[in-house]
Amino acid sequence: MNWRRLWAIVVKELRQMRRDRVTLAMIVGIPVIQLVLFGYAINTNLRGLDTGVVDQANTAGSRALVMDMLATGVVAPVARADTPQELMAMIRQGRISIGIVVPPDFERRRIDGRELAQVLVDGSDTAVQGAAAQLAQVPIDSARPDMRAPLTSTPPGGRISVVSFYNPQRRSAVNIVPGLIGVILTMTMVLFTAIAIVRERERGNMELLIATPLTSSELMVGKVLPYVAIGLVQTSVVLALGMWLFDVPIRGSVLDVYLASGLLILANLTLGLLISTRAQSQFQAMQMMIFVFLPSILLSGFMFPFAGMPKLVQWIAEVLPLTHFLRLIRGVMLRGAGLWEMWIDVLALAVFTLVMMALAILRFRKRLD
Secondary structure (H helix, E strand, C coil): CCHHHHHHHHHHHHHHHHHCHHHHHHHHHHHHHHHHHHHHHCCCCCCCEEEEEEECCCCHHHHHHHHHHHHCCCEEEEEECCCHHHHHHHHHHCCCCEEEEECCCHHHHHHHCCEEEEEEEECCCHHHHHHHHHHCCCCHHHCCCCCCCCCCCCCCCCEEEEEEECCCCCCHHHHHHHHHHHHHHHHHHHHHHHCHHHHHHHHCCHHHHHHCCCCHHHHHHHHHHHHHHHHHHHHHHHHHHHHHHHCCCCCCCHHHHHHHHHHHHHHHHHHHHHHHHHCCCHHHHHHHHHHHHHHHHHHCCCCCCHHHCCHHHHHHHCCCHHHHHHHHHHHHHHHCCCHHHHHHHHHHHHHHHHHHHHHHHHHCCCCCC
16 A cells, blocks of 8 residues: 555545535534534423413412422413413413413312312323423422411321323324424425435536526426425325324314425425525535434424423524424324414414525526536
8 A cells, every 4th residue: 555645645535625614514513513402402301391370279378389389490380371271272272381270179178188289281292291290299288278277287188180181191102203294394305405406507407497588486486396295295194104003193174284284395495495505516415404404303392392492492493494393283183273373383484484485596596607
C-alpha cells in the first residue's frame, strides 16, 4: 500500500466533506440534536398535566384535598367546571387530560368512609393514565376536615378512584396505531417531494420545464397533487390493518379522519417542496429530511409524552405538523371528537401548509443552475 496515495485520497475526501455543508451539518448536528433532545427535552415523568376541577362540596376539607393533589406537581389547573359532565366534554375535546371531581357530600363521605373523589383520565394516552395513578395516592389525612363537620375520635380513611376513558385496558396499540399514520405520512410525504425538483434537475428535465409556459405555482401544485392520493391510500392501509389486527376503534367520523390526514399530507408535501428547492442532489435532500423527521418523532408526543417536555421545547414542537395531527387523529379516533372541536390544530396545519407553499414558490427558480 502506498501511504502517500492513500493520504491524498483522505485529504480529497475531507475537502469534499468540508464543501458539502449539509453533510458537515449532519456530522455535527445529529449528535448535538440527539444529546439535547434525550438529555433535556425527553422526560417520562409527567408534570403539569392540564387539569379541570369540579369541587361541588367547596368546603375547607375538599379544597385542602384538591390543593394536595395540585401540590404533587403532576397536574396543573387550567379550567374549572360545575359538573362532571363538563369535565368529560373538555377531555373529549382535548382541552384537558385529567379531571378532578369532588362530590357535594364530601364531608359525609369522609365520615362514613366512602369514596371521596374521582380522577377522570384521558386514557387515549397511556402515559397520562400512569401519571394519574399518583393522584390516587395522595394522603387523605392531610385534607383537613370542615370545621362544621362533626368530630370523630378516629376519622375513617377515604379513597380516591381513577376512572379512565377511551382505553381503560391500557392497550398500547390503541395509542400507537393512530399516531403511526402521522409518522408514516411524515416520513414518506416529505421524502417524496423533497427529491421531486432535485430529480428533475439531475435528469435534465428542468430544461423541458423551462421551455413550457408553466408558472412556478402550477409546477409546485402539480408536483403535490399525485402524492395526496398516495398519502390517502397509505392512511387507508394503516387504518384497515389497525382495525383488523389490533382492534383499534374509530369512534369519531371517518370523514374527519381523512380530512385530518389530508391536512397533514399537504403540510408535509409543501415542506418537502421547500427542501427540494434548497437541496442540490437527491442524497442531500434525504439528508435534510432527517433534520425534519428526527424532531418530529421525538417531540410530537408520538414516542414520549408531550406534557413531560419543558415549555420551551413544547413551543418548538408546536411548529411541527405531526404534533397537531396527533392531537387531531387521537381526538377523532379514540375520543370521538369532531374536527370543529379541535379547530386550533386544524388552523395550525392549514397555516403551516400555506406558509410552506408560499416559501417554496418564492424560492423556486426556473433556471438551469
